[in-house]
Amino acid sequence: MRIKEHPILTFGEKEKLSFFFDGKEVYGYEGDTIASALHALGIKILSYSIKLKRPRGLYCAIGNCSSCNMIVDGKPNVRSCVTMLVEGMNVKTQVNKGDINEKN
C-alpha cells in the first residue's frame, strides 16, 4: 500500500519500473528499494531462516540486520532494503545461505 495523502510529504508521480519476483513480472517505482517495492505490493516474506525455514521480512530497513537478504540477478545475500530497484531486475526469495553457483 502506498501513501496517498500526507500532511508534510509529497510523493509525486514517478517512473514505473517492471521487475521479476520469483519469476512473475511485477512493478515498482523509481526511487524504490527492492524491499519497499515488494512491500507496496503486499509481499512481506523476503527470505526464510537457514535452519528452521521460518519466514523472514524487513526488520531494520537500513542494511544492518540481514533479515531481508534476497537473490538478485543470480547473486545471493543482497540486502533488498538498501538495494535500489532497477528495471528488469530478477529478484528471488532466498531460502538458504546463498549458493555461489546460483543460476540467474
Add this chain to the structure above:
Amino acid sequence: MKKIDLVIIGGGPAGLSAAKTAAESGLASLVIERSSAIGGQLVKQTHMFFGSEKQYAKTRGIDIAKILVKDVLEFPNLIEIMTNTTVVGLYKDKVVTLLKKEKYIKVQAKAIIIATGASEKVLAFENNDLPGIYGAGAVQTLMNVHGVMPGHDVVMVGSGNIGLIISYQLIQAGVNVKCVLEAASTIGGYKVHASKLKRLGVDIKTSHSIKKAIGKDCLEKIIIGKLDDKWNFIDGFDEEIEIDALCISVGLSPLSSLLSMIGTEMKYVGYLGGLVPLINKNHETSIENIFVAGDVCGIEEASSAIVEGYLTGLVVANKLGFIHPKYDELYLDFKNQLRNLRSGPFGEKIRLGLKEIAR
C-alpha cells in the same frame, strides 16, 4: 594507495558536521557513506526538532539534512563524498579498506572519525521474527522515504520519543495505531509528544508489554499482558489485538563494531545504549588519531550528534595543524551547546554514562 588527511566513516549528522568544521579549518576529508545518499537517519524525520536555534530547533529533520548536505557541498575542493561505499577493513596504521561496486579500495589516512551511528534494538518474545514485525525506524524509512505504509493496523512497543513520534507519523501516513505499549509505569518520552497522540485518541498503555506474536506466514495478531513493578506479567490480564504490523521501539545500540575491529578500549555502558569506546574530552579514543562522534559513542538526540560532529572536526583539524580562525571561540561554544543539550532530568543518563567512558 589513495592518501587523504581525514577519513570520516558515516555521512549522517555527526559525520557531515565534522567534515564541515574540518573544511572550515582547511583540512581535506573523505566522507564514506554506505547508503546511496548522505544525511543519515535525518532524511526520514518529518518532525520538528527541539534544542536551540544553533541545533536547528523548530526545523524538521528532513530539512536539517538538507542544510547539512548543502554545507558540505560548499567545500567541493576539500570534502570528497563516496556513497554506496562500505568500510570493510580498518587498521591501526589508519589504513581503511572500502568496498565500492564490488571493488576494494585502500585509503591511507592521518586521522579517522568514526561516525557510524546506531542500530535498533530487538525485543525477545515468541515469534518475534514474523514478517510484519519491524524496528520503528524501519517503518519510518518505509513511510517517509519510500511512501509505503507498513500495514493497516499497528501497535507500537515502547513510548520513548522515537516510539511516540513514529506513532504520530504512522497516523499522518493514514495507518491506524491501535495502542502504544510501555513496560515502565510511566511514559518514557516528552509529554508534548505523548499529548499529541492522546489528543488523537491513541491509548498509551503503561505497565504493559507484548507476550507473543501470532501468524502463519506474517503477523496476524499479538497477545499483550500487564506487568508488575518488576516487569513480570500478571496473570489474568492478557488481551488479544489483531494487527498486521508491530513496531519495536525499545532503544538503540551504538554501531561500534569497527572500533572493536581495531582494538580501541571499549566499555559496556547501559546508559549510553551498549558497547562504547572510552574517549577523552576531544572525542579521541584510546588509539591516537582515531576519533568518534555521534551515536557510536553513546545514544543521544541528533542535535547532540551534530554538535559532537562540529566539535570533533574542529579538534581533529587542529591536531593535524589546520587551525580554524575562530578555534577557541567555537570550541567553547560547542562544549557549551553539548552541556545545555544534556542538562535537565532527560540528560541525566547521558551525563552518568559519559563519566564512565571518560579517559
